Structures are given as C-alpha cells and as structure tokens.
Amino acid sequence: MGKATVIPFGPQHPVLPEPLHLDLVVEDEKVIEAIPQIGFVHRGLEKLVETRDYNQFIYVAERICGICAFGHSMGYAETVERLMGVEIPTRAEYLRVIWHELSRIHSHILWMGLAADAFGFESLFMHCWRLRERVLDIFEKTTGGRVIFSVVKVGGVVRDIDKLQFNEIKRVLEGIKHDYNQLCKAFLKDTSVKNRTVGVGYISHEDALDLSMVGPFARASSVNNDSRCLGNGGYKFLSDFQPIMDGQGDCYARVKVRALEVLQSIDIIEEMIAKIPEGDIAVPVKGSPADGAESSNVVEQPRGECYYYARGNGSKYLERMRMRTPTSQNLGGMTKVLAGCDLADVNMIVLTIDPCISCTER
Amino acid sequence: MGSFKLGAMTLGGLFKKPETIQYPAQTKPMPAGLKGHVVNDVETCILCSICAKRCPTSAIEVDKKGRTWAINRFRCVQCGSCVRECPKQCLTMDPHYASPATQMEPSVFDVPEHEKVQAEV
Ligand code: SF4
Numbered sequence: 001m002g003k004a005t006v007i008p009f010g011p012q013h014p015v016l017p018e019p020l021h022l023d024l025v026v027e028d029e030k031v032i033e034a035i036p037q038i039g040f041v042h043r044g045l046e047k048l049v050e051t052r053d054y055n056q057f058i059y060v061a062e063r064i065c066g067i068c069a070f071g072h073s074m075g076y077a078e079t080v081e082r083l084m085g086v087e088i089p090t091r092a093e094y095l096r097v098i099w100h101e102l103s104r105i106h107s108h109i110l111w112m113g114l115a116a117d118a119f120g121f122e123s124l125f126m127h128c129w130r131l132r133e134r135v136l137d138i139f140e141k142t143t144g145g146r147v148i149f150s151v152v153k154v155g156g157v158v159r160d161i162d163k164l165q166f167n168e169i170k171r172v173l174e175g176i177k178h179d180y181n182q183l184c185k186a187f188l189k190d191t192s193v194k195n196r197t198v199g200v201g202y203i204s205h206e207d208a209l210d211l212s213m214v215g216p217f218a219r220a221s222s223v224n225n226d227s228r229c230l231g232n233g234g235y236k237f238l239s240d241f242q243p244i245m246d247g248q249g250d251c252y253a254r255v256k257v258r259a260l261e262v263l264q265s266i267d268i269i270e271e272m273i274a275k276i277p278e279g280d281i282a283v284p285v286k287g288s289p290a291d292g293a294e295s296s297n298v299v300e301q302p303r304g305e306c307y308y309y310a311r312g313n314g315s316k317y318l319e320r321m322r323m324r325t326p327t328s329q330n331l332g333g334m335t336k337v338l339a340g341c342d343l344a345d346v347n348m349i350v351l352t353i354d355p356c357i358s359c360t361e362r
Numbered sequence: 363m364g365s366f367k368l369g370a371m372t373l374g375g376l377f378k379k380p381e382t383i384q385y386p387a388q389t390k391p392m393p394a395g396l397k398g399h400v401v402n403d404v405e406t407c408i409l410c411s412i413c414a415k416r417c418p419t420s421a422i423e424v425d426k427k428g429r430t431w432a433i434n435r436f437r438c439v440q441c442g443s444c445v446r447e448c449p450k451q452c453l454t455m456d457p458h459y460a461s462p463a464t465q466m467e468p469s470v471f472d473v474p475e476h477e478k479v480q481a482e483v
C-alpha cells in the first residue's frame with residue numbers, strides 16, 4: 001500500500017471542455033476519492049430575470065449553455081407559457097421538437113468526438129465532428145445561427161421551416177445516418193475502443209437511483225428516466241417512444257446509449273417532418289404573469305432531465321426563475337464512479353457523464 | 363470485436379472532395395436567413411424607440427431630439443427582437459457579419475426629417 005497523494009485535475013485539463021476541478025486522492029495508481037469543485041464560470045444568469053422582462057429573458061436562457069441552447073430556450077418558454085396559460089399552435093410544438101432533437105444529435109456527436117479524443121482515437125474524433133458540422137449547417141439555414149438560434153419566443157417560434165428545407169433536412173439526415181452507422185461500428189465494435197471503455201467506471205442500478213442520476217448516464221444503468229416519455233410539448237404527438245437503456249453501467253454502456261440515441265433522434269425528426277400540420281407558428285402573448293403564479297416544467301436535454309421553475313409577481317419581470325440542470329444531478333454519481341478507478345481512466349469516466357459546467361453554474 | 367473498423371471510411375476520405383475549405387481564400391455561401399447584423403433604413407425610421415425598449419442587451423439608443431439612431435454592435439446579440447417589433451419595418455437583418463472594428467463605439471446614424479420634407483413638398 002502506497003502513501004495517499006492528492007493530484008489536482010483541472011480546471012484546465014486537455015480532456016475538459018469546461019472548467020471542473022477534481023482533487024484526486026490516489027494511492028499508487030488507484031483513485032480512492034475524488035472531491036469535485038465548481039464555481040469557475042458562474043455568471044449569475046438567474047439573477048438577470050429581475051432586470052430583463054419575460055420576453056427578453058429567453059435570450060439569456062439560451063445562453064446558459066452553448067450546446068443545449070435550444071433546449072433551454074424551449075424549456076424556459078414552456079414554463080412561462082404554463083405560467084400565463086398560453087396555448088401555442090401545434091405547428092410550433094412540432095418545430096420545437098425538430099430543432100430540439102437536432103440539438104441532441106449535434107450534442108451527442110460532439111460528445112462522441114470528445115470521447116474519441118480522450119481515448120486517443122484522433123481520426124474517429126475528426127469524423128464525428130465532420131458529421132456534426134452538417135447538423136450545424138441545417139441550423140444555420142433554418143434558424144440563421146449555428147449555436148445560438150433565438151428562434152423560440154413565448155407563444156411559439158419566430159421562424160417557420162418550409163417544404164424545401166424539410167426535404168433538405170431529410171436528405172442531410174439520410175447522409176448522416178449512412179456515415180454515422182460506420183462511426184457506431186467503430187465505437188461499439190473496435191477492440192481498441194472497447195479496451196478503454198468496457199468494464200470501466202461501473203455504477204450499479206441501485207446506486208444510480210440512490211444518487212438521482214439523470215440522462216444517458218442513468219439510462220446506461222437501466223434507470224428509466226427519460227422525461228420525453230412524459231409527452232411534454234410536441235412529444236405528445238410521437239406515435240411511440242421507448243427510451244434507450246442499457247444495463248451494463250460502464251463507460252461502454254454510456255457510449256452505446258448515446259450512440260443509439262442519435263439514431264432515435266433521427267427517427268423522431270423524420271416522424272415529425274412527416275406529420276407536421278400546416279398552420280400558425282405563434283400566438284400573440286399579452287399581459288404579465290399573475291402575482292404569485294407558479295409553474296414548473298421538465299425538458300429532456302441531451303445530458304438529461306432539466307427542471308425549470310418560475311414565479312410571477314404581476315409585473316412583466318418574473319419574481320424567480322430557477323433551473324436545475326442535469327450535470328449538477330450527475331456530479332454525485334461521478335464522484336462515486338471515480339472512487340476506486342485507475343488514474344488513467346479518470347478522463348474517460350469524467351467525460352462519459354458529459355459534464356456541462358456552464359449549465360451547472362449558470 | 364476487431365480492429366480497423368474505421369479503416370474503410372478513413373481510406374475512402376482520400377478519394378472524396380475535402381469537407382473543409384481554404385478559408386479565407388474561399389468562404390462559404392451565406393444562407394438567406396443568416397443573422398449577420400442589423401441594418402436600419404433611416405429614411406423610414408420614425409424614432410419611436412420601440413426597438414430600443416425591446417432590445418435585451420440595450421444595444422440601441424434613440425435620440426429623438428438629436429435625430430440619431432445608434433446601435434452598439436458589440437452589445438447586439440442578433441436576437442432579431444428589434445427587427446420583429448419595429449412598427450415601420452425599417453429594420454432588417456443583413457446576412458453578412460459586421461466587419462471587425464478597431465474601436466468599441468456605437469455606429470450612429472442620422473435620421474433625416476422625412477415628415478417635414480414631405481410637408482414642405
Ligand atoms: S422601432 Fe423602427 S421606427 Fe421605431 S425607432 Fe426603432 S427603427 Fe425607428
């Protein structure tokens with residue numbers, strides 16, 4: 001038995017896209033404890049709700065995260081719509097789902113690229129990001145932005161997608177599917193990838209439930225908690241939805257769940273495009289949320305369930321806007337998984353929870 | 363199990379058109395709806411200040427007395443609220459990005475007194 005040593009990991013580390021600090025207590029090459037620390041990129045966005053009215057805050061909400069920007073603007077808009085009792089047009093709900101699922105595809109492919117980079121498979125990383133670029137091009141053409149879209153507003157959406165664009169989306173997604181299946185083969189069947197992921201960072205179903213883990217991290221330990229099942233917003237129009245789960249609970253299972261979710265999202269978008277009705281894309285919203293009115297909402301972000309809470313005070317400024325993001329739920333699980341792992345596996349494990357620190361700190 | 367699962371795709375890439383372009387010698391075409399920068403047609407602007415009130419970043423400043431309409435491009439986040447809310451539809455979103463500037467100051471536009479001109483005619 002060696003002497004316990006503390007190794008600092010982050011906030012600047014090649015594997016981390018965002019600043020997260022871990023104090024790794026190691027003995028020989030084994031991590032015996034990991035103590036996380038966040039707070040490097042806090043921006044006080046929730047406080048801004050006091051100085052931006054409920055229409056303006058949507059542009060703050062979508063800046064919570066650069067990857068799930070659309071999800072946050074949609075989650076916020078739905079919460080305020082509930083607060084004010086606004087029914088949005090069906091076409092707007094469909095459009096929101098289409099953009100949200102496109103965000104999930106780009107988030108998951110981005111993550112898969114980062115994971116490939118973490119285990120040193122550079123060409124796989126390049127191929128992932130090459131495919132992601134095509135999704136960003138769809139966003140650029142349909143919303144006018146690549147990362148921040150500003151297409152959601154309270155009461156609907158501000159842009160429509162026409163038939164021509166839908167056809168192009170379908171064509172691009174077909175192309176992505178073809179290449180993506182080959183990438184999946186590399187992720188799920190390649191020996192060198194499996195060596196780094198199979199059996200690494202195991203967390204049991206019971207622990208996942210105990211630690212209230214969410215998203216693909218939990219679904220890889222067969223926790224059925226995909227909030228798309230609740231049928232909020234446009235998800236109620238899906239003919240069938242079965243969350244993707246896996247029981248292995250290791251890094252390989254987490255890669256697998258995300259890899260399959262991309263294909264599932266492509267199917268959802270295709271179904272939505274086939275079924276989308278004609279009609280308006282927004283309704284006018286007048287007035288302010290009532291004093292003391294409260295509402296809450298959950299949205300399945302690419303990283304897991306995100307919870308929104310809003311309270312009105314009779315003016316056009318909200319009294320309180322609160323979000324609980326998926327990564328803050330998953331940090332407990334991450335420290336649990338890290339205890340007992342090999343030092344060389346730390347980066348792989350940290351990445352497979354897909355931490356989004358700027359979401360967590362807001 | 364097995365290795366080189368990505369081999370076919372990577373080797374195939376040798377015979378395909380490159381996915382990247384030689385920026386800045388080449389640039390990508392800009393889609394029509396791209397959010398580049400906000401342009402005001404000062405001929406139609408009535409200086410009503412609605413755009414300034416709707417802007418989430420307070421990027422627009424309207425001076426009714428001095429007859430100027432100013433936008434701070436360093437604050438503007440291209441959200442498009444002003445373009446949607448302008449009652450005279452004189453604001454548009456140009457698909458070209460604003461060029462870099464050496465000084466962080468707002469772009470100020472003089473708004474001609476069109477109503478008066480019309481009255482005189
Ligand atoms: S809203 Fe339109 S008309 Fe009014 S000040 Fe702004 S640009 Fe001019």
Ligand code: SF4
Pocket residue numbers: 400413416417418419420421422433437438439440441442443444445
């Ligand atoms: S586009 Fe948005 S941020 Fe820019 S000036 Fe208009 S309202 Fe303000």
